Amino acid sequence: MKKSACIFLVGVLSAAVFAQSQKQVIQKGIEYHNLAKTESDGYAAKCRETLQPYIEKDMTARAYYGSAITLQAEYCSESNPVHALDLLREGSAYIDDAVKRDNANPGLHILRLVNGMQVSESSPFKRYAVLKDDTVWLSKKENLSGLDNDTLALVYLYSGLYKIEEGDIDSALDLFDQAAAISPGSDTAKAAQKMTARYEE
């Protein structure tokens, strides 16, 4: 009995350790994703490499893996736009699939909103259909509970950018004001203020 209890405990502990280490690895992959700026820094490739083992089990890993592919698309958009389009489609498919499989996760909707706006503005690959769903989903208060102020500011900023695309300037300006108010001094707030200045004189 003791032996089986020990085995069970060891099993639980190793599963916990494994889960902890998986979480850490995914977190590391997300850090690489957030650091990626140029191809030469290699972070987008490192992000993909790090997250690749987890993309079937963890939807956050899958979404960031997709987002890293879209970052790589940006690197080759000038030299090989056809390949860039291919990467954008591939990356966006991973993100869409992650959102579909874990639809209640606000982080995935936010990632898709931010990524989709950037992709739509800087490529012929338009993501406005899914962005509309995300802004509607993120406009519901119950879906935003538990998010910190910086993340909320990001939601307001990108929802505002989408509203501009829709031609609803008043709603966009309201959202930019909310973004600036909820996280004063942050980069997101500065970007929101910049957008407000652009549309007000």
Next chain:
Amino acid sequence: MKRFICVVLFILIFSLASAEDRTAAISTIKIFIDDTEFSWKRQSEKPQLVTGDEPVITAETVISFTSLRPEKKMTRSALEREVNQTELRLDDSGYFYSAKAVCIQSRKEPENMIVIITVKSGFLWRFGGGNAYGVFGKSCIDGRRLQVLGYAGWNKNGASVLYEHAFDSPAILGSSLFWDGPASLCTSDGTAPGTSGITGICTPGFFITPDIRFCTDIIGRVDFSSGFAEDSFCISPFAVCSKFFSRTLTSVSAAQAYFYPCIEQNPFSGAEIIASINWTPVRYVTFAFCTAGGLSPENNAHTFNLNWNTAYTSSNTVFENRIIRSGYKPNELTVEKYLYASFEARWNMADFLLPPAFNVRLQPFVFTDAALFDRTVRDAFGGGLRILFDNPVFAYFTFCYGVNHEGTGRFCFTATKGF
């Protein structure tokens, strides 16, 4: 009482109508190109750089797509319409990945309006192809509306240059030089040399508005075997109007005349007009209608080819689609005057990636063409498939098969996306 209500209603409707169409002045046009901001406050001056580096595409290029100007006064409804059309023109130019134009009321001066144009530079290299030739070149060279294309292949070799809004003016300068060989060196059975030559076209012109341009094709051809052909020297003025009513409703109309100065008796030899409209009521369905007419004086040189347009004119994109797509012989569709109408119902079926990574749209369609000339109706009914390679490739292929009421059919291929 009734009279009172009528008067009140009249005043209400009148005030609503006048409020809707109140005149407003544009105080500033803000232009954001990538991360660079320009501000345009005076019509007599150029847009001023506010923040950022000099962008890939110039602010002058962006404003060439709009008739909005600072200090310009117009009704609010007209302003909103033009802002909307500016956005559609910028989108259609192929220069930008995204384009947005909005107008807002100035908070400091509520009687003034501010126009904000935001664009992201797109991919400017161009590659495509047509019937047995390939095309490669670049658009928006030096950030301006300057395009250079090179053609190489079996039946078209050469180059074309088009500079719209040349030197920040409304002027258009275009020119091209083509050799129709080596295909033209062979006859169909490949035994004897055919007629081969070089065609040169010079196309000066100017924009009347951002939608309307007036140009003149000056066309000359030198045949390798017989030299300069006098009846090939043609001066052909034309006007084209491309109108964007909305994202789902567009139209193109054009008029063109043909003069052959080397023919002494009567240099004027014909004119034709064309108008087409495209309507996409729902995402997957587009209806397109085209009508055209041509007239040539009796006993004169010019004939209109409704069979297959192989003429090298810079206005080809407008007139090359007015063909009868059924099994008539070429001489049955070469006419001196005609009336033409065509209708297509298109199904925007699929949008997918073709390996290695070409963004492709598949568009099956059914069509009916009809033309009236010499008191005879020539018609066609059929269907086909378009394979459309959009941005960044810009190559279009149409395959179709049509039969006429006599039951004779023909397979057609054109390197266009239809009217």
